[in-house]
Amino acid sequence: MKAYKFTVFILLLFCFTLLTACNKNQGVYPNLQGEKILVYVAFHEDEAKPLLEGFKQKTGCEYSILRFPTGEALARVMEEKKDPKADVFLGGTVDAHESMKREGIIEKYISKNASSIPERYKDKDGYWTGLYIEALSIGINKERWEAEFKSKGIKQPESFEDLLNPAFKGEIIIPDPKTSGTGYTFVSYLVQSMGKEKALEYIGKLNRNVAQVTANGFTPAQKVGIGEYLIAVNFINQQLIVKKSGFNIQSKIPKDVGWTLCAVSKIKNGPDSKAANAFIDYCLTLEAGNALKNFSMAMSTREDVSIPEGGQKLKDILSNEKYDFKKAAIDKKDMLDALEKINP
Incomplete structure (x- = not known):
């Protein structure tokens, strides 16, 4: 008994x-059956879909995606400030989220799931939360290097200074800082590490070797992956995605390189506040962190998500505290104006 x-x-x-x-x-x-969320996406569309599909399965909420490079997404929400059309700004470098915070475009929302993310990876006032860490990297097409450059005794670039080698003229592809968060992170890092005058001088010299400037940060890795160009400058995770797809791209992360965060924030006075809150909650879960890692090959801000294969070196660069996200946002207009003068 x-x-x-x-x-x-x-x-x-x-x-x-x-x-x-x-x-x-x-x-x-x-339960969000019958509701629909509009998300402006500022990273690869295939990164957003697993998040939104997972969210839909959990809540029944339908969704729409509009994908832009970070700069274009930022311009869009600024234009719509008085009459917001979207609910969430997903992805993009954190300087863009800082700019939206300063302009009153996003509103404070502290998700309970943000407690699993270290303080250094989220806004202290609760306006944005980092999803994963992005570090600048030099991507090299290994097959072309072996076939065309190695035999000439040319040193493989390991620093940004090495990219000024005249042998690389017409072989470098970079993202446009006016439209791409990746591109602007590169410029801002140079300014913060070298000083404005030296950075502008460096960019002027680099432009002599650059063959193409792209609207977004992912395209340079793609074009280097297929061998159209030899060298790309963008984020390491963008290069790892291309490598994972079967292309022979080799990544070189310079010492003390700049890094930033891919973040998420809630658009102020968006059409569906309840769905926006719930979606941000979902984006910050372990499930979503793993989904992002599996596609983006990036290092999650959640400590319980494992580091992707090939991304172990990211741990080393996180000791570089020199890059200031807020300064990047504050300096952006001034820097873009200065770039126009040397590269109209």
């Missing part, structure tokens, strides 16, 4: 625990 009572007690306890878990799950994922 005692054994029977004990068994019944355990079953009741199990049922109670299960019911509590279900109730908690309902709290985490509200």
Whole structure:
């Protein structure tokens, strides 16, 4: 009889625990059937879809995506400030989110899931939260290097200074800082590490070797992957995505290189505040962190998400505290104006 009572007690306890878990799950994922969220996406569209599909499965909420390079997405929300069309700004470098914070375009939302993310990876006032870490890297097409450059005794570039070698004229592709968060991070890093005058002088010299400037940060890795160009400058995770797709791209992360965060924030007075909150909650879960890592090959801001293969060196660069996200946002207009003068 005692054994029977004990068994019944355990079953009741199990049922109670299960019911509590279900109730908690309902709290985490509200029923949003019949609602629809619009998300402006400032990274690769295929990164956004797993997040939005996972969110839809949990809540029933339908969604629409509009994908832009970071600079274009930022310009769009600025134009719509008085009549916001989107609910969430997903992706893009954190200087863009800082700019939106300063302009009153995004609003404070502190997700309960943000507690799993270290303070250095989120806004202290709660306006944005970092999803993953992005570090600048030099990408090299290994097949072309072996076939065309190695035999000439040319040193493989390991620093940004090495990219000024005349042998690389017409072989470098970089993202446009006016439209790309990746491109602007590169410029801002140069300014913060060299000083404005030396950075502009360096960019002027680099432009002599640059064959193409792209609207977004991902295209340079793609074009180097297929061998159209020899060298790309963009984020390491963008290069790792191309490498994972089967292309022979080699990455060189310079010492003390600049890095930033890919972030998410809630657009102020967006059409569906409830869905926006719930979607940000989902983006910051372990499930979403793993989904992003599996596609983006990036280092998650969540400490319980493993580092992707080939991304171990990211740990080393995180000691570089010189890059200031807020300064990058404050200096942006001035820097872009200065760039126009040397490269109209």
